[in-house]
Amino acid sequence: xxxxxxxxxxxxxxxxxxxxxxxxxxxxxxxxxxxxxxxxxxxxxxxxxxxxxxxxxxxxxxxxxxxxxxxxxxxxxxxxxxxxxxxxxxxxxxxxxxxxxxxxxxxxxxxxxxxxxxxxxxxxxxxxxxxxxxxxxxxxxxxxxxxxxxxxxxxxxxxxxxxxxxxxxxxxxxxxxxxxxxxxxxxxxxxxxxxxxxxxxxxxxxxxxxxxxxxxxxxxxxxxxxxxxxxxxxxxxxxxxxxxxxxxxxxxxxxxxxxxxxxxxxxxxxxxxxxxxxxxxxxxxxxxxxxxxxxxxxxxxxxxxxxxxxxxxxxxxxxxxxxxxxxxxxxxxxxxxxxxxxxxxxxxxxxxxxxxxxxxxxxxxxxxxxxxxxxxxxxxx
Amino acid sequence: xxxxxxxxxxxxxxxxxxxxxxxxxxxxxxxxxxxxxxxxxxxxxxxxxxxxxxxxxxxxxxxxxxxxxxxxxxxxxxxxxxxxxxxxxxxxxxxxxxxxxxxxxxxxxxxxxxxxxxxxxxxxxxxxxxxxxxxxxxxxxxxxxxxxxxxxxxxxxxxxxxxxxxxxxxxxxxxxxxxxxxxxxxxxxxxxxxxxxxxxxxxxxxxxxxxxxxxxxxxxxxxxxxxxxxxxxxxxxxxxxxxxxxxxxxxxxxxxxxxxxxxxxxxxxxxxxxxxxxxxxxxxxx
Numbered sequence: 248x249x250x251x252x253x254x255x256x257x258x259x260x261x262x263x264x265x266x267x268x269x270x271x272x273x274x275x276x277x278x279x280x281x282x283x284x285x286x287x288x289x290x291x292x293x294x295x296x297x298x299x300x301x302x303x304x305x306x307x308x309x310x311x312x313x314x315x316x317x318x319x320x321x322x323x324x325x326x327x328x329x330x331x332x333x334x335x336x337x338x339x340x341x342x343x344x345x346x347x348x349x350x351x352x353x354x355x356x357x358x359x360x361x362x363x364x365x366x367x368x369x370x371x372x373x374x375x376x377x378x379x380x381x382x383x384x385x386x387x388x389x390x391x392x393x394x395x396x397x398x399x400x401x402x403x404x405x406x407x408x409x410x411x412x413x414x415x416x417x418x419x420x421x422x423x424x425x426x427x428x429x430x431x432x433x434x435x436x437x438x439x440x441x442x443x444x445x446x447x448x449x450x451x452x453x454x455x456x457x458x459x460x461x462x463x464x465x466x467x468x469x470x471x472x473x474x475x476x477x478x479x480x481x482x483x484x485x486x487x488x489x490x491x492x493x494x495x496x497x498x499x500x501x502x503x504x505x506x507x508x509x510x511x512x513x514x515x516x517x518x519x520x521x522x523x524x525x526x527x528x529x530x531x532x533x534x535x536x537x538x539x540x541x542x543x544x545x546x547x548x549x550x551x552x553x554x555x556x557x558x559x560x561x562x563x564x565x566x567x568x569x570x571x572x573x574x575x576x577x578x579x580x581x582x583x584x585x586x587x588x589x590x591x592x593x594x595x596x597x598x599x600x601x602x603x604x605x606x607x608x609x610x611x612x613x614x615x616x617x618x619x620x621x622x623x624x625x626x627x628x
Numbered sequence: 629x630x631x632x633x634x635x636x637x638x639x640x641x642x643x644x645x646x647x648x649x650x651x652x653x654x655x656x657x658x659x660x661x662x663x664x665x666x667x668x669x670x671x672x673x674x675x676x677x678x679x680x681x682x683x684x685x686x687x688x689x690x691x692x693x694x695x696x697x698x699x700x701x702x703x704x705x706x707x708x709x710x711x712x713x714x715x716x717x718x719x720x721x722x723x724x725x726x727x728x729x730x731x732x733x734x735x736x737x738x739x740x741x742x743x744x745x746x747x748x749x750x751x752x753x754x755x756x757x758x759x760x761x762x763x764x765x766x767x768x769x770x771x772x773x774x775x776x777x778x779x780x781x782x783x784x785x786x787x788x789x790x791x792x793x794x795x796x797x798x799x800x801x802x803x804x805x806x807x808x809x810x811x812x813x814x815x816x817x818x819x820x821x822x823x824x825x826x827x828x829x830x831x832x833x834x835x836x837x838x839x840x841x842x843x844x845x846x847x848x849x850x851x852x853x854x855x856x857x858x859x860x861x862x863x864x865x866x867x868x869x870x871x872x873x874x875x876x877x878x879x880x881x882x883x884x885x886x887x888x889x890x891x892x893x894x895x896x897x898x899x900x901x902x903x904x905x906x907x908x909x910x911x912x913x914x
Binding site for chain 1: 678681683693
């Protein structure tokens with residue numbers, strides 16, 4: 248029987264590192280459905296969960312997979328699923344249920360090229376706007392984008408911690424390249440890993456209001472079977488959790504759902520700057536494309552172009568104020584991503600005409616070579 | 629002032645969110661009878677109600693979870709069973725009752741039903757079958773009888789309905805029964821047995837929908853009850869393939885299957901878990 252945290256040094260793929268990160272974060276339920284290139288996460292965790300007291304189940308489709316994950320989380324167990332393109336689309340309705348009922352869970356999307364069945368074995372970053380807006384209605388969501396197997400290990404822990412802190416589903420928007428990339432991964436001592444669990448209710452059980460928010464805008468969460476007699480619904484509800492079909496209830500609930508993220512942006516948003524202090528051109532990138540961009544920044548600097556990289560670690564919420572600040576002082580932005588312009592639209596929006604925003608995009612199936620970035624830098628600036 | 633009279637308490641009041649009454653169900657609807665049979669069964673079965681959860685999908689019957697004063701989850705359309713599966717597997721100590729309608733469980737959610745039955749997940753599924761989509765105004769369902777009129781089959785339903793007990797049987801359910809809301813006591817007893825039966829247990833409840841289904845099929849609420857009395861036959865030994873619903877020929881009611889086989893959790897523990905961990909887990913349980 249191996250422990251939950253496999254302290255040591257490994258050569259492992261991003262998919263396996265994600266599964267190990269989940270176990271280290273305290274994930275004890277995985278509901279899945281096979282899909283390339285995310286299958287290895289389910290395969291790996293299916294062997295690991297039963298030996299740490301957790302449960303793996305392969306459901307009949309992705310709709311059932313995410314439904315089982317939300318059910319397990321409502322039973323008080325940290326839960327996750329992993330999928331790709333078509334499966335991500337099928338999960339959109341219940342993603343909304345998790346948002347509306349404020350049920351923590353982690354959903355990994357190992358992106359492949361789309362639309363539809365697309366290129367199942369080849370990566371892309373084409374689901375970034377789907378991550379933001381794919382479920383119906385208006386909401387806020389947290390999405391992370393790892394750039395290496397080591398990072399996906401830590402990001403999966405971070406994803407669970409953010410999810411439990413804010414009672415919101417957290418997406419890990421990785422890509423086939425990172426999922427299938429084998430690199431050195433160091434798993435630290437279990438004692439050094441910080442994990443967070445959802446706030447639990449205190450006080451009288453008969454007076455508990457399941458959606459009465461605490462100081463950070465997040466309500467404590469009772470699990471099924473704890474004696475709180477809670478009602479949880481995907482209908483618009485009040486702080487008792489009761490359905491209320493009024494405009495006022497809709498306003499109140501939406502303020503809760505959106506407010507808890509918008510009021511805590513400083514705690515949630517994570518970015519990494521590389522050679523940005525003196526840069527006059529900002530490359531904005533994430534995931535596998537940030538690796539391309541990193542190489543491009545060094546090459547550009549060698550050629551006398553003062554480029555820097557703003558790597559998005561959280562892609563959602565988008566670091567609006569950071570882009571606004573940069574727009575005041577730089578010559579322009581260049582977004583590098585494996586789609587034909589998605590996060591680029593956000594950069595352009597936040598730059599708001601103060602600095603021009605350009606795109607190095609590609610429809611997916613391959614990575615963007617650093618030379619394409621250099622060429623774009625020369626062309627636009 | 630409309631002060632509630634404290635002396636006039638219904639015996640099920642402690643299981644109801646009385647502050648949510650009146651409910652949404654129409655006059656003549658059978659869901660309330662099925663719901664109270666379900667609550668009575670939960671109470672009589674002697675299970676720990678603090679560890680009991682009701683899960684519903686979407687639709688008229690799907691509102692059940694909203695009225696029970698226990699941990700209750702009103703999920704998305706068709707997804708009550710996979711939600712319940714995750715909850716039961718994550719905490720096998722919970723008693724999980726799914727209360728929902730025919731459209732929810734057998735059209736949009738049909739795939740989940742057969743797989744949960746195949747896995748023998750220890751759930752109790754109560755399906756109120758009112759032969760149509762009531763909440764949306766009476767459209768054809770996977771259970772609508774041949775030639776019945778609905779808003780989307782104005783010339784009559786050209787398709788055959790599901791035989792739900794046969795579907796449950798073929799999928800591997802451990803307990804299968806069918807009653808109507810007229811047979812309220814048999815229904816209550818069956819639900820009680822279903823709750824106590826380890827494994828996937830299924831109870832179908834035939835129920836009138838006078839406002840949407842009855843109105844278009846010349847069947848008033850009292851006519852439905854008369855049909856349930858005169859054109860049904862109780863046969864506990866009936867074979868599942870004999871259970872098609874055709875009131876002209878007569879509809880068979882009863883408890884058809886009651887067996888015990890290892891549940892999803894039992895098999896997962898014995899097949900997937902290391903033996904030393906299993907002994908540790910057993911040792912830690914009271």
